[in-house]
Amino acid sequence: MTxxxxxxxxxxxxxxxxxxxxxxxxxxASFEVYEQEFISLVGHSGCGKTTIMKIIAGLLDKxxxxxxxxxxxxxxxxxxxxxxFQTPVLFQxxxxxxxxxxxxxxxxxxxxxxxxxxxxxxxxTGLTEFKDKYPRELSGGMQQRAxxxxxxxxxxxxxxxxxxxxxxxxxxxxxxxxxxxxxxSEKKKTSLLITHSIPEAVFLADRxxxxxPRPGRITDIIKIGLPRPRTPEMRLSAEFNDCVRQVGKxxxxxxx
Amino acid sequence: xxxxxxxxxxxxxxLVLFTLLWEVSVWLLSVSExxxxxxxxxxxxxxxxxxxxxxxxxxxxxxTIYGFLMGLVLGVISAIMIVYSRLxxxxxxxxxxxxxxxxxxxxxxxLLIWVGYGEMSKVxxxxxxxxxxxxxxxxxxxxxxxxxxxxxxxSLQASDWQIFAKVRLPNALPHFFGGxxxxxxxxxxxxIIGEFVGGNTGLGYLVMVANYEVNTPFMFAALVVLSILxxxxxxxxxxLEMWLIPWSIDEDEQELTGFGM
Numbered sequence: 001m002t003x004x005x006x007x008x009x010x011x012x013x014x015x016x017x018x019x020x021x022x023x024x025x026x027x028x029a030s031f032e033v034y035e036q037e038f039i040s041l042v043g044h045s046g047c048g049k050t051t052i053m054k055i056i057a058g059l060l061d062k063x064x065x066x067x068x069x070x071x072x073x074x075x076x077x078x079x080x081x082x083x084x085f086q087t088p089v090l091f092q093x094x095x096x097x098x099x100x101x102x103x104x105x106x107x108x109x110x111x112x113x114x115x116x117x118x119x120x121x122x123x124x125t126g127l128t129e130f131k132d133k134y135p136r137e138l139s140g141g142m143q144q145r146a147x148x149x150x151x152x153x154x155x156x157x158x159x160x161x162x163x164x165x166x167x168x169x170x171x172x173x174x175x176x177x178x179x180x181x182x183x184x185s186e187k188k189k190t191s192l193l194i195t196h197s198i199p200e201a202v203f204l205a206d207r208x209x210x211x212x213p214r215p216g217r218i219t220d221i222i223k224i225g226l227p228r229p230r231t232p233e234m235r236l237s238a239e240f241n242d243c244v245r246q247v248g249k250x251x252x253x254x255x256x
Numbered sequence: 257x258x259x260x261x262x263x264x265x266x267x268x269x270x271l272v273l274f275t276l277l278w279e280v281s282v283w284l285l286s287v288s289e290x291x292x293x294x295x296x297x298x299x300x301x302x303x304x305x306x307x308x309x310x311x312x313x314x315x316x317x318x319x320t321i322y323g324f325l326m327g328l329v330l331g332v333i334s335a336i337m338i339v340y341s342r343l344x345x346x347x348x349x350x351x352x353x354x355x356x357x358x359x360x361x362x363x364x365x366x367l368l369i370w371v372g373y374g375e376m377s378k379v380x381x382x383x384x385x386x387x388x389x390x391x392x393x394x395x396x397x398x399x400x401x402x403x404x405x406x407x408x409x410x411s412l413q414a415s416d417w418q419i420f421a422k423v424r425l426p427n428a429l430p431h432f433f434g435g436x437x438x439x440x441x442x443x444x445x446x447x448i449i450g451e452f453v454g455g456n457t458g459l460g461y462l463v464m465v466a467n468y469e470v471n472t473p474f475m476f477a478a479l480v481v482l483s484i485l486x487x488x489x490x491x492x493x494x495x496l497e498m499w500l501i502p503w504s505i506d507e508d509e510q511e512l513t514g515f516g517m
Contacts, residue, residue: 057411077411085404093426093503106412106422134503154412 005071006158006190007033007056012065014051014216024215025051028065031209031218035157036188040201040208042247048216049194053160056192057081070157079107082151082189086163088143090135096146097122097131103154114153121149124183141172145179152187159189165200174232177203185229198251202243203230210250220250293473301477308462309481315458317485319375319447323382324440330383331390331435338391339398339424356388360446364453378450378458385446386439393435397428430504433497440493444486459485 014026026048033039041049054060055067058077067074069081082103090099097118104114122128125145127138135143144164151159164180165173177200184191184204195201201208202224210220224243226234234240275295281287282294289297302309334352337344360381367377401423409419451460459482466475497504 054407057407059407059411077413079412081411083408083411085408087402087404089402089404089408091405091423091426093429093501102409102422103412106409106414106418136503 004035005032006035006037006069007031007192008066008068009052009056010066012052012055012067013063014048014055014060015063027215027217029216029218031221033190033192035190038184038191038193038204038206040193040195040205041211042195042198042201042208043211043216043251044213045196047211047213049211050162051216053083053162053192053194056158057083057160079103079154080157082154082156082159084144084147084151084159084161084164086166088135088140088147090143090146090150092135095132095134096127096138099135099146100149100153102150107154109154117155118149118153121152122146124186125149125179140168141176144168144176148180148183152183152189157190159184159191161191161193163194163196165197166195173197173200178232180204181228181230198244198247198253199235199240202226202240202247203235208243208247210247212251220247222246222250290470290472293476297473298476298480301473302480305474305477309459309477312457312459312462312478313481313485315375316378316444316447316451316460316482319378319450319458320382320440320443320485320489322375322379323384323446324386324443326379326383327386327390327439327443328436331387331439332394332432334387335391335394335398335428338395352388352391355384360385361449361453364449367450368454373454373456375455375457378447378455381450382443382446385442389438389442390432390435393431393438394428397431398424400431401427429501433493433501433504437490437493437497440489441486444482444489448482 009032010030012026012029013024016023016025029048029052031039041052043049051060055062056069056074058074058081069078090096091102094102097115100118100121101111101114104111104118119128119131122131125148127142127145127149130138130142130146135146138146144167148164161180165176168176180193181204193201193204205224208222208224209218210222211217212219222243226237226239226243279295282292293301334348338348339345363384364377364381367380371377371380405423405427406419409423414422447458448460448463451458452464455461459478462478463475463482466472466478
C-alpha cells in the first residue's frame with residue numbers, strides 16, 4: 001500500500017462509567033487504515049466494534065488515546081464521513097431521492113447541483129425507477145441500497161458501515177456484498193465495515209481487524225491476498241477458506 | 257380497491273338494516289313517540305326544524321372549532337416546550353395532568369361563573385378536553401425518533417433547528433394526527449357539555465330544551481345532527497391526514513386511532 005493514512009487509531013481506550021465497575025469497552029486499540037483501503041472489523045457482539053466506529057465518526061468521546069482522520073484529530077462529527085447503519089434509517093416521509101439528498105440539505109449545499117449526483121448513485125445501486133417511491137414501498141435490500149447511496153452523496157472521503165447487512169436474509173446479503181464491492185471499486189472510498197460475519201469480512205476486505213471482547217481489544221490484523229474483483233465462486237476456494245479459518249481461530253471459534 | 261368497496265357496502269348495509277329494523281319494530285310494537293320515535297319521524301322533524309337546527313349546529317361547530325384550534329396551538333407549543341426543556345416538562349406536566357384528570361363536567365359550572373354564559377365558556381371546555389391528547393401524542397412523536405436517525409444527522413453536523421425541523425417534527429406528524437382525531441371528537445363533547453350546563457344556543461341546548469318539553473323526536477333530530485357534525489369534522493381530519501402525510505397511511509393504524517377513545 002503506497003497510499004497515505006486515512007485513519008490512525010493509537011491506544012484508543014473507551015471506558016463507560018457504571019455503578020458497580022466501569023465497563024472497559026475498548027482497550028488500547030491501535031490500527032491504521034490507508035486511503036482507498038477496505039477494512040473489515042470483525043468480532044463478537046459487544047466487543048466494541050460500534051464504539052470504535054462511533055469514535056471515528058466523532059459521535060462518541062474517547063477516554064484515552066488518539067484518533068486521526070485524514071491527519072487531523074477527531075473532535076466532533078465531520079462531513080467527510082458517510083455512515084450506513086444496520087437498519088436503513090430512511091426517513092419515512094421522504095421519497096427515495098429526497099432521502100439520498102438529505103446530507104446535501106443538512107450540509108447546506110445546493111440541491112440542484114447534487115441532484116444529478118444523487119441520480120447517478122441511484123443508478124449505481126439499481127434504484128433509478130424507485131426514486132420517487134416512499135421507503136415503505138421498498139424491500140429491505142433496496143432500502144439498504146438507498147441508505148448506501150445517501151452515505152455517498154456528499155462525496156465523503158470515508159465510508160463507515162456498521163453491520164449494514166445484518167438484518168438481511170442470507171441470499172440478499174450475498175448479493176449486497178457483491179453490490180458493495182462494485183460500489184467500492186467504482187468510488188474507491190476508504191471503507192470500514194463492521195460485521196460479525198467472517199466470510200463477509202474476508203470477502204470484501206483488504207485487511208481484516210479481529211476483535212475480542214471484555215475488554216475490547218484488537219487481537220490480530222489479517223491481510224487478505226485474494227485477487228480483485230472477487231467473485232461468488234471464490235467463496236468456495238481453498239484460499240478464501242484459509243482466510244476464514246484464520247480469522248475464526250483468532251476470534252476463538254473452535255469448530256473452524 | 258374492490259375490497260374497499262365491499263367494505264363500504266357492508267357498512268352501508270348494516271346501517272340501513274339497523275334503521276329498517278328500528279322503523280319496523282316501532283311500527284309493529286306501536287312504541288309511543290315520546291319513548292322512541294321512528295327514524296322516519298326523526299327525518300321529518302329534521303326537515304321541519306331544519307333552520308333552527310342548522311343555526312344551532314353552526315354555534316356548536318364554532319365553539320368546537322375554536323376550542324380545538326386553541327388546543328392545537330397551545331398543545332403543540334406545550335409539547336415542544338416539554339420535549340426541549342426538562343425544567344418546563346417538570347413544571348408543565350403536573351398541571352396538564354391535573355387539568356386532564358379533573359372531570360370537565362364538574363368544572364364547567366365554574367368556567368361559566370368565570371367567563372359567563374356566552375360561547376367563550378364552551379370554547380374553553382372544548383379546549384380543555386382537546387389539548388391533552390394533542391400534547392401527549394406530539395410529545396411521544398417527537399421523542400420516539402430512532403437513535404440512529406439522530407446519529408445520522410449529527411454526523412452531518414446538523415444544527416438543533418435542523419434536527420427539529422427535519423427529524424423530530426416530521427417524525428411526530430402521524431402521532432400528532434392521531435391526537436388530533438381524538439381531540440376533535442372530544443372537542444364536540446366538550447362544547448356540548450358547556451351548552452348543557454348553561455347557555456341559550458347550540459345543539460346541546462336544543463337537546464336540553466327538547467328534553468324539558470318531552471319532545472323526543474326533536475331531541476333525536478338534534479342528536480342526529482350532532483353525530484353528523486362530529487363525523488364530518490373527523491372525516492375532514494382523515495382527509496387532511498391523507499393529503500398532508502401520504503407516506504404514513506396505514507389503514508389498520510387509522511382504525512386503531514379512530515377508535516382510540
